[in-house]
Amino acid sequence: MSEFLLILLGTALVNNVVLVKFLGLCPFMGVSGKLDTALGMGLATTFVLTLASVLSWLLETLVLAPLDIQFMRILSFILVIAAVVQFTEMVVRKTSPMLYQLLGIFLPLITTNCAVLGVALLNVQEGNSFMQSLFYGMGSALGFTLVMVLFAGMRERLALNNVPALFAGAPIAFIAAGLLSLAFMGFSGLPVK
Amino acid sequence: MNNAGPLASPHTRQSSSVSAIMLQVWLALLPASLFGVWLYGWPALNLLLITTAAALAAEALGQRLAGRPIMPSLKDGSALLTGWILAMTLPPWAPWWVAVIGALFAIIIGKQVFGGLGQNLFNPAMLARVALLIAFPLELTTWVAPQPLFSANAPGFIDSLHITFVGVAPLVGGVDAISGATVLDGIKTELARGAELGVVLPDYYRAGDAMLGQMGGSLGETSALLLLLGGLYLIWRGHITWQIPAALLGTVALLATGFHLYDPLRFAHAGVHLLSGGLMLAAFFIATDPVGSPASRRGQLIFAAGIGALVYIIRTWGGFPEGVAFAVLLMNAATPLIDHYVRPRVYGRDPHGKPLDYQRGRFARRLKKQQGGE
C-alpha cells in the first residue's frame, strides 16, 4: 500500500507532469484563467489520464506485446486516448453544459495533451504493473489538477494586479509558472518513485 | 484633498502608514541582524549593506522602467526590508555578486514585474534565496564558524573587503579554518553516512548555543532568542498576527516530536528543528509577510501549518537540508486558493454564506431565550 502512496505522491509532487516534466503546458496556460474552469479541466484530465493509462497498459500487455507489434504503440495509444476523450466530452456535455462551454476547444484537445500520451508511454518504459500504472496515471493527473488549481488561483489574483503593460497577460503568467516550478524544486530528492 | 469629486466618509483616519509598519518590522529585525554582524564579523556587515543597497537600486530601476514614481516607493521601506531579510538568509561571508544578483532577482522578478508593492504572489526574498541556492549551490552552502568581531581569528575590516569582493580562499589559514557546517547540514550528512543520530547530534547541536545563535548558519537566522523577541514585539504592536508563528512552529514541533518518539535514532527532536536553520526568522518575519499570506485568521492557520509541514518534510526526507524557503514559496502559491475557500463568517450569514436560519442552532437557542424575556 505504501508503495502506491509513494507513487501517488511522487508523480503528483516530485515529478509533477507540468512543473517538472513540462508536459501538458497547453491546457495549463490555456484554461487556468478561472478557478472553476481549471478545476473542471483538471478533473476531466484526471478522468482521461487515469483511464487512458490503464487502457493503454492493457493494450500493451494483452495485445501489443503478445503479438510483438510494439512499434504500433504510439499509434494505438493515441487511438485509445482519442476514444476516451470523445467519451469524456460526451459525458461533460451531458452533465455540465456550462463547463462544456467554458472548456471549449481545450476539451477535445486533451487528446493532444502530451501529458496523457506521455504518462501512458512512461508506464510502459518503466515497466509498471497494472496497479502501478493505475496509480502512476492517477498521481500524474492529480498533480496536474493540483497545479492547475493553484495556478488558476494565482492568475485570478494576477488579474487584479497592475502588472506593467510589458508583462501584462501571458508574460506574467509564464513568469509566475516559472516561479511556481522553482518552488516545486523543493520537493526534489524526496525518496519516491 | 486633490480630487475634486465627492468626498466619501470616513473623514478621519488612524495615523499609520505603510512605511511606519515597515520601520517597525525592520526595528524588530535589528537585534538579530546586529548579533549576526557581531558573530560573523565585518564581511557580514558588507553583505547586509550591499544586499540592501542593491535592493533599493533595483526598486528604483523597476519603478522607473514601469513608469511609476520612484521616491514614494523607496520611502515606503519595503525594498529595504526585502533586501535586509534576503541578506539575513544568506551565508554571512557570501561574495558581493551573490548579494547583488539575489537582490535584483528579488525586487525585479519577485516584485516589480508583478506590479510592485503588494502585488507579488511570492515572497521576493525567499524567491531570491531559492533561485540563488539552485544557481550557485556552492556559494550558498559555504558556512563559516562564528568568529565574533574583534576576536582573535576574526578578519579585520580590510580582510573583510577582500572576502566580500575577491573571495575567501587566499586568506591566511585557508578555507578549512573558517568553514563550519550548520546543524541541519551536519545531521543530513551524518544520516546519509549511516550514523546514528543520538551519537552525532551533540557534535552539531547544543541547545544553549542554538538558542543564542552561537553556531554556523545564515547571517541573521541563528539567534532564535533575538528573533523570538523581535517577533513577540511585532505581535504586541499588532503588526503581525500570532496565528502564523504559532501554527508554523507548532506544526513543526508536533511533527518532530511525533517522529522522534517513533524513532529517536533517525529523527531529530523538536528542539533541533525549532532552533536551527531559518525557522524562527520565517515564522515571525517571512511567513507573516501579509502580501503572500491569507487574509483570514483561519486561512493563516492553514497557511502556516502548511509551511510547517512542508519544512519538516523537506528537511527530513528531501534533497535539501533546509526547506523553509521552498515551503514558504509553495504556500505562497496556495494563498489565493486558501483565500478563495476560507473566509470569515459574515454577519447574518452561516459559514456557507447563506442567510442565517433561526430554526436551529445556537442562534435559535438565543432567540428562544430572548423571546422568553430572560
Add this chain to the structure above:
Amino acid sequence: MIAIVMLALLGFALGLALGVASKRFKVESDPLVEEVSALLPGTNCGQCGFAGCPTAAEKLVKGEASVDFCPPGGKALAEALAEKLGVDFDASGMADGPPKLARINEALCIGCVKCFRECPTDAIVGAPKQIHAVMWNACTGCGKCVDVCPTMCLEMFVPETGLAQWRWPKPVESVAKAA
C-alpha cells in the same frame, strides 16, 4: 498484416463503444442558446443585422457574432455575454455613453404615425393627425423613430442626473506623483 488487422479491430471496438455512448449521453438542444437569448433585449430591433434576437443568440453561441454586437445592450450586455459565453472580452474600449431617450419636438410633429409604427416597444403614443408623445419609461433609446420621422422632429437626448440617479464615482487613483 497483424498490425493492420489489430488496428482495424481496435478502431471498430472503440467506435462501437463511442456509438453506444453517444446514444446514452445524447444532448437534445443547446440550453445555452436559450440562456443567451434571455439576456438579449428581445426587441428584435434588427440593429445588429440579424433577423431578431433569437437568431442573434444562436449566432452568438456558434461564435459567429461578437459579444459586442448589440447596440442597445451596450457595454453592460457585452460584459454579461462575455461572462456567460466564457470569452475574453475587453469592454473598456466600448463607449459607454449615457442612456438616451427620444424626444418629440411638438412644434414639428405632423402626426404621421410613422415613428409610432416603427417603435419596437410601443413607447410612442398618439393617433393619426395628432401630436405624438414618447413614454420615457418604455423608451429603449434605440433611435429607430429618429430615422423614419419625415419632419425630423424626433431627437435623442441624455436625461439629466437627479439625486435618485446619482451614483458614487470610482475613487480617483491618486497614486503620488514623483516627489
Add this chain to the structure above:
Amino acid sequence: MKLFRFRGGVHPAEQKTTRQLPIRPLPLPTRLYLPLQMHIGAPAVPVVGVGDQVLKGQLLARAPSAVSAPVHASTSGVIEAIDEFTAPHPSGLPVRTIVLRSDGEDRWSESVVPIDPFRLSPTEIAQRVGEAGIVGMGGAAFPAAVKLQLGDRNRIHTLIINGGECEPYLTCDDRLMQERPEAVIDGVRLMLRALQCQRALIAVEANKPEAQQALRRACKELSEVQVIEVPSRYPMGSEKQMIQTVTGLEVPAGKLAAEIGVMVHNVATSYAVYQALRHGRPLISRIVTVSGGALREPTNLEVPLGTLVEELIKHCGGFKETPARQLLGGPMMGTALPHQQVPIVKGSNGVLALSAAETGLAPHAQPCIRCGRCAQACPIGLLPMELASRARHGKLDAALDLGLLDCIGCGSCSYTCPAAIPLTQYFNFAKGELARQREEQQKGERTRALAQARQLRLEREAEAKRLAAAKRKAEREAKKRAEAAAQQEKV
C-alpha cells in the same frame, strides 16, 4: 445583563468636547429651507403654494405613500418659493425644497392633543407618529411609523433604544438623555405600546455615565424599561451591531430586524415620539452638535429644521482656521458638504468643521500591502481589501460573492487602512454600479415585455386583418355565387 461582543470595530478618538455643554436654542433664522425629501422613501408632495401664510407646525407637504414622511413648517411665516435647492447629500445636487420666510412670531398652529396617549390603540399611535413626520433620527432617516407598524406582523420581544452615539464628536443624544430623560422614557413607553412589546432596553455607551444615571433615575419605577451600559466601540450605534451586542442575535442577511423580534429606535426618535403624542408637535426641530477643531465655540444647539449650516457656524463664532472638511453628521459616516448653504434636515445629528490635523487624511493612497487591518476592523466579517480590488477592476460579481451588499458602510476599514485607500468609496461605487445594472436589467425586462406585447398586438392585428379579408372574400364569393345562381335561373 449578559452582553455579547460584535467582531471587529475601531476606537477612534472620542473628541466629545461638548458633552458637558447644555443644549441651547438657536435664534430663529429668517429663512428656512425644507427639502421635500428628508427621509428614505418617496418625496413629500407640497400642499401649500407660494405666497401662503403658514403657522408653526402646519403641514406643508404630505406623504404620498406608506414609506414617506410629511414635512411641517418649522416656524410661522410665508412660503417664499418651492424650488430646487442644494440637498444635504455628498453629490451636492439640488432637490425640491420649500423656502419658508419667518415672520418672527413663531406662532403655533392649533393641534389636537389626546388627553392620555396610552388610551390610543397601537395603530393610532403609529399613525400619529407618521403624521408628525418622525423618521429615524440617528442618521438613517427611515420613517419611524413604518417600523412601528411592523409590530402587527412580527411579535417584537425587545425594543432597543439606541443611545450608543458611537461617532466621535457627537454629543446631541448624550445631552438629550442627560437633560430630558423623562421625555425620552415616556417616548419609549409609547413605542412599547405601539409595538405591543413588553421590554425596552436603553443601550448607552460606557463613555456616557451621566446619561445612564439620568435615565436610570427616570425609569426606576418602570419594570419594562431597563438601561444597560454597552462598551464604547465604533460602530456600536449601528443597528446590526447594537442588536448583536444586546441580544447576541444577528439579523439574517437581507432580512429586517423585526423578523427576529427586535426593533431598534434612536433616543432622539423616542423624544420626537414623546413630543408628537404628548404635545401634538410634529418633528420641526432637532438637537445638533456643532463641533470640530476648526470651530471657535463648539456647542449643542436645538435647531429648527431647514436652518442653513451657515447659521449654526455663525452662531458658534465661526472658524478658528480653515476647516479641512465640513460635515453633516459624524466623521465616520457623515456627509461632506460642498458649502455651508445646506439645510439641517431630520437626520442631521451634527455639524462638524474638522481641521486638517483631525482628519489625518493622506493626500495619496499607497498600494495595498494586504496587512489585513481592514479585515480585522470590519464588524461584518468581510475582507475589505479583496472587495476593493474587485470593485476597482469592475468585477462586480466577484465583489457580490465576497459580500458587497452585507457591507454597512461604517468606514472602519478606511479608518484603519495604513495605505489610506478609500475603501468605503470603492464600496459605494460598486454598490451604485450594481444598482445601475439592476435598473438596466429591469428596464431590459420591461422592454422585452413591451416588445412581446407589441409582437402579440401585431399578430392579432394581422390575424384580424386576415379574418376580415377572408370574410370579405367569402362574402364576395357568396354574392358571386348568388348572382351566378340568379343568372342561371334567369337563363
